[in-house]
Amino acid sequence: MRIRRAHPKDLRAIKEIDPMAKRRGHLLKQALQERGLFVLVEKERLLAFAILRRGFFERFFLELLLVHPDHRREGWGTRLIERMEKLAEAKGELWTSTNQSNRTMKRLLHARGYRQAGKIIGLDEGDPELFFVKALR
Numbered sequence: 001m002r003i004r005r006a007h008p009k010d011l012r013a014i015k016e017i018d019p020m021a022k023r024r025g026h027l028l029k030q031a032l033q034e035r036g037l038f039v040l041v042e043k044e045r046l047l048a049f050a051i052l053r054r055g056f057f058e059r060f061f062l063e064l065l066l067v068h069p070d071h072r073r074e075g076w077g078t079r080l081i082e083r084m085e086k087l088a089e090a091k092g093e094l095w096t097s098t099n100q101s102n103r104t105m106k107r108l109l110h111a112r113g114y115r116q117a118g119k120i121i122g123l124d125e126g127d128p129e130l131f132f133v134k135a136l137r
């Protein structure tokens with residue numbers, strides 16, 4: 001298993017595992033340019049990717065974490081978020097957010113020691129965005 005920064009040629013495999021990739025095209029390209037797009041590769045197959053940005057009140061912000069639909073609950077999401085936490089360690093905390101309806105991500109975050117830090121209503125109709133933070137030191 002290898003986690004590395006994405007190359008432009010990874011976008012194709014990313015699009016294959018992310019049903020929303022078309023809508024996220026701009027975000028993915030921007031993250032790639034900013035060197036904030038990371039991929040997890042196992043036996044030469046891209047199994048997961050993450051977007052880590054620095055522009056959130058000068059903090060690290062995990063904008064997206066996505067695992068191949070056929071390989072969920074195998075621990076890949078945990079491996080990738082662990083690495084993002086390592087990268088954010090120097091700043092002492094990692095922030096992220098997810099929809100209130102996303103029980104899976106909320107479980108993962110609680111299991112990893114994140115605490116809820118806020119809620120924004122109105123981004124997605126009827127589904128508030130919950131913000132979480134984990135202290136890394």
Ligand SMILES: CC(C)(COP(=O)(O)OP(=O)(O)OC[C@H]1O[C@@H](n2cnc3c(N)ncnc32)[C@H](O)[C@@H]1OP(=O)(O)O)[C@@H](O)C(=O)NCCC(=O)NCCS
Pocket residue numbers: 063064065066067068071072073074075076077078079097098102103104105107108109111
């Ligand atoms: C959320 C997501 C990244 C989790 O990745 P994953 O590789 O399946 O997660 P892991 O196997 O590392 O699981 C870690 C923990 O998360 C929780 N979890 C993961 N999948 C779960 C599920 N289907 N039901 C309940 N809890 C779940 C559990 O606490 C799990 O630990 P456990 O297996 O020891 O009980 C994955 O489901 C995904 O890609 N979802 C779609 C994209 C998304 O919603 N991303 C989050 C918003 S940015």
